[in-house]
Amino acid sequence: MSSPARQLLQLISTSLSTLETTCAEKGFNIPDLHTTFDPASEAFRNDPVAGEAASVLGAAALQLAAIFIPPQVSLYHTVAGFMRSAAARVCIESNVTEILREGSPNGVHVNEIAAKNGRDPQKIGRFLRILANHHIYREVRPNVFTNTRISSLLDTLKPSAELFAHPAQKHENTPGLAAIACHHLDEAFKAAAYAWETVSDPNMTDATTDSPLSRATGRKETLWEFYQRPENFHKYERFNIGMRGMRALQPGDVGLHAFDWKSLAKGSVVVDVGGGLGSVSLPVAREYPDLQIVVQDLPPVIESATKLWKKENPDALESGRVKLEAHDFFKTQPHKGADVFLLKQILHDWPDASCIPILRHLREAASPTTKLVIMDTLIPFACHDPAVGIGREIPGAVPKEASSPLLANYGAVGEMAYIADMTMFFIANAQERTVVEMDNLLRRTGWELTLVRRPETGNNHFVLSMEAIPMEKS
Ligand SMILES: C[S@@+](CC[C@H](N)C(=O)[O-])C[C@H]1O[C@@H](n2cnc3c(N)ncnc32)[C@H](O)[C@@H]1O
Secondary structure, three states: OOOOOHHHHHHHHHHHHHHHHHHHHHOOOOOOOOOOOOOHHHHHHEEEEEEEHHHHHHHHHHHHHHHHOOOHHHHHHHHOOOHHHHHHHHHHHHOOOHHHHHHHOOEHHHHHHHHHHHHOOOHHHHHHHHHHHHOOOOEEEEEEEOOOOOHHHHOOOOOHHHHHHHHHHOOOOOHHHHHHHHHHHHHHHHHHHHHHHHOOOOOOOOOOOHEEEEEEEHHOHHHHHHHHHHHHHHHHHHHHHHHHHHHHHHOOHHHHHHOHHHHHHOOOOOEOOOOHHHHHHHHHHOOOOOOEEEEEHHHHHHHHHHHHHHHHHHHHOOOOOOEEEEOOOOOOOOOOOOEHHHHHHHHHHOOOOHHHHHHHHHHHHOOOOEEEEEEEEOOOOOOOOOOOOOOOOOOOOOOOOOOOOOOOOOOHHHHHHHHHHHHHHHHHOOOEEEEHHHHHHHHHOOEEEEEEEEEOOOOOOOOEEEEEEEEEOO
């Protein structure tokens, strides 16, 4: 039997061959770390063979690194992770990625970066260098940096002069990934610093107002109350733009694959509950113009959504086939007997005690044929899942697992699921759920989980979709 390191090396070698052959056959490019990110360069991940090979390759490479990097250095990748977070925030807020995009492709000197963003050149160089160690930016010559495929994800695609002239509008009309990164590096980062103080407090409860964010701000309020305070409203807008930016973190257009939309009859009613700006409803409305869609959210979000829809799909609003509606999901649902109630990344924002009324209001409004579609993360174990706990067969309930010596969940390749889970704790005292936890929650509120739709590539637990139907009332 060869050593674990040899087995991992073998997995890397065979996966790379599979990836190269599949990409050559199907016309995909293998990404180049030194070129700019482009969604098309991620296309290969939607191919089951190429996507699986890339996941195995990444998981094996990370595990091999854990064997050979000195353990104290590996430990400090985590212990000092906050330093990289802080460096990333400085670079995003001071528009470094945009400055590098506009500069020479051979690199931009820190003095030139500083001349544009007004920061200290030496400090900017130090922040860029710690990120360059992780291939976010690249130091091509001493103190001269370029973007990489990873840092270019942070590009708002706006001229830097416009960003400096209108800093408050930085994220408006952008792809949104910089916006969601700023949300994590601001609200979530500051809250995270209080995780221990929160969990070690003997008076801590399961209420959403008992979050580390509340402790950081000194106010017992929900995330949404925090956002609706006038001084934080720009953060709410940034968060909403960021929710659309999440698409860049997911393969393809997940909303279109979340449900068999074409199975719905003409005129069927879909209610996107807590739909935000319409990250799912926008593509679904475009692709399935025969559906009646209602996007519900809190009044300030509906105001922002109206502006966006008027720009992106004015016909849908004018014809009345899409309605943007202020509605509090803790109150009675007005659309009785809707064909689909959609909850995308809503339940993960709330502890169970708050999810129960949200789900019960939908159950009360449901007809016997209503489908509840939930898009959220399902947390896999970091070990083999023995598939016990649900007590009945639900297609897709158990994730595809990687084989030994890899971690069954493909390790940090699938880390976005766990990042989402931690974020929910920090900002809302909430959580992503395992499939058993989700099933229990649904059954307590009169819903029966019938299907888990997982993307075909092996490592994807992050924002998948589930279907539930009303349980007969006993
Ligand atoms: C994580 S975001 C998800 C947005 C959208 N579903 C998406 O995936 O893009 C949660 C949404 O819930 C909304 N929300 C929070 N409390 C609400 C309430 N009581 N009633 C309705 N919407 C609410 C927020 O404004 C926000 O848009």
